[in-house]
Amino acid sequence: MAEDRVKHHLAALHDAVEGPLDAPLTGLPDDDVIDVLRRLETTLRRTAAVGHRLVVEVMERSIPGNLDCRSITDFLTQTLRISGADAARRVRGATKVGTWHTPTGVDLDPALPESARAVRDGDIGPDHVAAIATILRKIPHNTPIERIEVAEAILATAARDTRTAVQRNHDALEAGLRHLHSSGVLGSHRGLPVTVIATMTVQQLEDATGLATTGTGGLVPVRDALRMAEKAHPVLAVFDHHGRPLHLGRSKRLASADQRLALIAASRGCTRPGCDAPASMTAVRPKHFVQGGPPYVTEWNKGGRTDIDSLDLACDHCHALVHDGPGGWRTRTAADGTAHPGRTEWIPPAHLDPTRTPRVNHRHHxxxxxxxxxxxxxxxxxxxxxxxxxxxxxxxxxxxxxxxx
Ligand SMILES: [Zn+2]
Structure with a gap:
């Protein structure tokens, strides 16, 4: 009976692939091609979860040993005609997100439960799982299990970063060169005198413990930051309980140094979701909200009031992505009552997210x-x-x- 069901599902899967293999693609609009690509990827990721189930089954039955294979990797290499590296990756994936069983057949929780759920839903693939497992291995041994579970949940969610490693390196290099170029102005950088900016909470200031965030995206012990502040002119920025800076200026043509300091302390870096450019590589941009317009008619490029509520940080690369054309991002201020009131929400273009759900950048927070x-x-x-x-x-x-x- 079980045999019939599996055969039936496999036949259905085989037939289902038949259609897209031959269906003409030339008549499809661009958006549909992107949609097909995206949905196929989701399906492929879910089939990886089926592959994990099979690897678990093969190992729990000791099939490789019964066939005189030296290991499961050896068995997969021979049976599927794949490389040893590919086979090892699949076994590691099954170890991390597969559902294993006790000798009496009771399901055990996957080692990475949140990642297992995400693979099953098609949100992440084998490469994401491998990256998450690598990062988790670096967590110190005495970390409480609760914290490790939370770290895994955060990583499984954050694995939506869609940039490839090459693209990320390119973006970083470009940002670095721009940074180098713009710091050629003697004694000032993007309108601020060259100085050290460190952000910390009142609690950290009182306890003199923990890590402060610097304007260049680094972390320094609060003690060291306070020691540096002794020799500088301290500037105090105060925020409300949502982390929104107090109003520091109104109707000025250009963002003042005070405004920039307040924005650096509040946003800590580029505000586009996923961008890791620190504050030192950003400029203050107006996020112009058109009153009475559709919810996301927002345009950084068209200027407007420079009240601090209508300003935020973006690096040059991300700023260039905000436009009305195809593939353009929109920006707006998150309304009160939302998860991140006052923060800058970025609305991705449809090819990145068909639902165009606004997001904020968690990288600096x-x-x-x-x-x-x-x-x-x-x-x-x-x-x-x-x-x-x-x-x-x-x-x-x-x-x-x-x-x-
Ligand atoms: Zn950016």
Whole structure:
């Protein structure tokens, strides 16, 4: 019976691929070609999860040993005619996100549960899983398991960064060259006198512990930052409880140094989702919101008021991506009541996200991301504990003797 079902599904999968193999693509509009590409990728990632199930099955049955293969990698190399590296990658994937079983056949949780869910949904693929596993291996051994679980959840979500390694290097090189070029102005950099800018919380200032974020995206111990501040002219920027800077200026043609300092402290770097350009590689841009227009008619290029609420940081590369043409991004200020009120939301073009869901950049705010993920993790654990208690109590009521299931 089980054999019939698997055969039926495999035949259906074979037939399903038949259609797209022969269907003419030339008549499709560009958007549809991109959509087909995207949906195929999602399906391929989900088939990787099927591959993990099979690797687990093969290993739990000790099939390689029964066939005199030296290892599972050896078995996969011979059976599928793939390279040893590819076979090893698939085995590692199955080890990390596959569902294994106890000798009595009970399901065990995957080693990386959030990544396993994401692969099953087609959100991430084998390369993402490998990258997540590599990063998690670097976490110190004495880190509490709760923190490791949260780190995995953050990584599984963050693996949407769509840039390739080559493209990322190119972007970094370009940004670096621009940075070098613009710092040729003696004594000032993008309108600010050359200075050290460090951001820290009031708690960190009081305790003199933890790490402060610098304007160039680095981290320095708070103690060192305070020592540097002794020899400089300290500037204090104050924020509301959402992290929004207080109003520092209105109706000025150009962003003042004060405004830039406040924006550096609030945004810490380029605001486009996924961009890791630190504040020193950004410029202050107006995010011009057209009153009464559609929700995301926003244009950084068209100027407007330079009240600090209508300004934010973007690097030159990202700034150039904001336009009305095909493939252009839009920007707007996140409304009150949303998850990130006051922050700059970027609306991706349809080829990157067909739903055009606004996003903010978490890269420069990892402290907040971790705090939020920990809160979510604890809320989920509390809800599970409540549900467990509720079931247990119901069991007590029904049997009357406390022998709950
Ligand atoms: Zn950027």
């Amino acid at each position: 990892l402290d907040r991301t971790v705090a939020q993920a920990l809160d979510n993790h604890r809320a989920r654990r509390d809800a599970e504990a409540r549900e467990h208690r509720r079931r247990w109590n119901r069991g007590v009521d029904e049997t009357g003797d406390g022998d709950a299931p």
